[in-house]
Amino acid sequence: ETLGENRLDDDKIFSSLPPLFRGHPEIHLRKGIIDAAMRAGANEVDAERAFFVADLSQVYRQHERWTKNLPEIVPHYAVKCNPDPYVLRLLAALGAGFDCASNGEISQVLSIGGVDPSRIIFANPCKATSFVRSAARAGVNTMTFDNADELFKIARAHPGAKLIVRILADDSKSICRFGIKFGAPLEVVPSLLSKAKELGLDVIGVSFHVGSGCYDPTIYGDAIRRARDAFVMGSQVGYQFSLLDVGGGFEDARFEAAASVLADAINEYFPDRKGIRLIAEPGRFYVSRAFSLAANIIARRAPMVENCLEPLDPKPSSDEPSVMYYINDGVYGAFNCIMFDHQTVNPYVLSLDGSFHISPSEPLSLCSVWGPTCDSIDCVCKAVELPEALQIGDWLGFDDMGAYTICASSQFNGFKFSNVIYTTSKGGGEEVRRALCSFAAKGHGHGVC
Numbered sequence: 001e002t003l004g005e006n007r008l009d010d011d012k013i014f015s016s017l018p019p020l021f022r023g024h025p026e027i028h029l030r031k032g033i034i035d036a037a038m039r040a041g042a043n044e045v046d047a048e049r050a051f052f053v054a055d056l057s058q059v060y061r062q063h064e065r066w067t068k069n070l071p072e073i074v075p076h077y078a079v080k081c082n083p084d085p086y087v088l089r090l091l092a093a094l095g096a097g098f099d100c101a102s103n104g105e106i107s108q109v110l111s112i113g114g115v116d117p118s119r120i121i122f123a124n125p126c127k128a129t130s131f132v133r134s135a136a137r138a139g140v141n142t143m144t145f146d147n148a149d150e151l152f153k154i155a156r157a158h159p160g161a162k163l164i165v166r167i168l169a170d171d172s173k174s175i176c177r178f179g180i181k182f183g184a185p186l187e188v189v190p191s192l193l194s195k196a197k198e199l200g201l202d203v204i205g206v207s208f209h210v211g212s213g214c215y216d217p218t219i220y221g222d223a224i225r226r227a228r229d230a231f232v233m234g235s236q237v238g239y240q241f242s243l244l245d246v247g248g249g250f251e252d253a254r255f256e257a258a259a260s261v262l263a264d265a266i267n268e269y270f271p272d273r274k275g276i277r278l279i280a281e282p283g284r285f286y287v288s289r290a291f292s293l294a295a296n297i298i299a300r301r302a303p304m305v306e307n308c309l310e311p312l313d314p315k316p317s318s319d320e321p322s323v324m325y326y327i328n329d330g331v332y333g334a335f336n337c338i339m340f341d342h343q344t345v346n347p348y349v350l351s352l353d354g355s356f357h358i359s360p361s362e363p364l365s366l367c368s369v370w371g372p373t374c375d376s377i378d379c380v381c382k383a384v385e386l387p388e389a390l391q392i393g394d395w396l397g398f399d400d401m402g403a404y405t406i407c408a409s410s411q412f413n414g415f416k417f418s419n420v421i422y423t424t425s426k427g428g429g430e431e432v433r434r435a436l437c438s439f440a441a442k443g444h445g446h447g448v449c
């Protein structure tokens with residue numbers, strides 16, 4: 001069931017999901033993709049259109065993992081990572097807070113209903129003045145800063161704001177580094193805090209971000225030590241900080257290790273933390289694995305050596321891709337993560353020559369996969385092992401497509417965004433439904449049940 005143009009009709013969710021998607025643990029997500037693709041055959045354009053499958057129970061399980069490993073730290077989901085309306089509702093229902101980067105994100109979160117503005121942190125240290133004013137009007141008071149001009153701006157536009165100084169952390173072990181753009185080095189923090197005091201502003205705490213996709217969990221220990229130093233600097237200027245925000249960057253595969261480093265460092269540097277609220281801004285941790293993408297092979301270019309009048313010059317070598325597959329989502333769409341989020345993606349075969357039963361012994365060769373636009377930069381995989389026998393109309397699947405994909409997609413060349421189909425196919429569907437239903441019963445979430 002595809003529920004509209006990427007924006008879903010509330011009444012249709014869950015009640016309309018086919019039984020396949022209702023949490024039977026034996027049904028693999030991939031089968032869900034295949035069946036959905038087959039069902040979509042009603043209309044030729046929709047039938048071949050690429051689509052995401054979002055497994056909401058995976059988001060639920062990540063939340064369980066979070067609360068088990070970091071029970072003291074309230075996650076404020078980084079909306080920018082994937083502002084999917086049902087992910088937001090589920091996390092709202094589960095009691096998470098939200099990290100918003102703009103007034104658009106703030107409006108989206110507040111429009112869910114049931115999220116008090118105090119659950120939102122405006123975690124962009126460089127905001128437009130009009131955004132600061134609209135945050136004030138919306139009752140969103142908690143916001144970050146890392147420079148003096150932002151303080152002057154906030155003093156004018158939202159003097160009652162609760163401010164968090166974002167300090168510079170070591171981001172050298174992250175896929176996406178932020179330190180070049182954001183974060184006050186510890187040396188400038190005392191003067192920033194003095195200026196805030198002089199302006200009569202209320203600074204309540206400290207945040208940092210180790211960079212997105214942090215592959216060295218030990219970095220969190222160093223960041224907590226820096227945050228402790230910033231707390232001391234705050235007290236020297238006359239503030240008593242009450243909030244520590246440990247940011248985002250949590251990688252799925254290294255989450256437990258990062259949580260353990262974080263918890264140890266908090267115990268070491270904040271042994272007496274009564275009166276200090278701990279929060280974080282995880283993004284990719286929640287959604288990365290929850291979304292898969294199915295894309296259709298719309299065109300194919302393969303050498304027709306036997307029909308060539310002249311022998312190919314130079315002859316294709318065996319270490320060069322033999323077949324080029326063109327699919328209907330690319331780097332200007334969901335695969336923008338290759339450009340912006342430095343990702344590599346790994347296609348797998350969902351259907352081969354029209355059949356969804358694929359022999360494991362199917363011979364593979366080096367192929368390349370391209371997006372649908374007329375730009376040659378639109379390359380999804382330069383060289384990947386795939387069967388040469390894939391045909392136009394076959395489907396490729398891509399897992400781990402939930403983070404920084406849909407949110408930054410464009411419609412370049414007139415290609416539409418890929419739809420999202422919602423499932424709870426890996427189990428946990430009951431918990432997801434219960435959370436959303438009790439949220440809806442309180443009058444929030446606009447009838448998601």
Ligand code: PLP
Pocket residue numbers: 078080081099123124209211212213214247248249250281282283284285
């Ligand atoms: N917080 C802020 C301020 C960010 O800029 C980002 C990502 O850009 C995040 C949180 C989320 O980071 P991640 O998705 O790596 O957890």
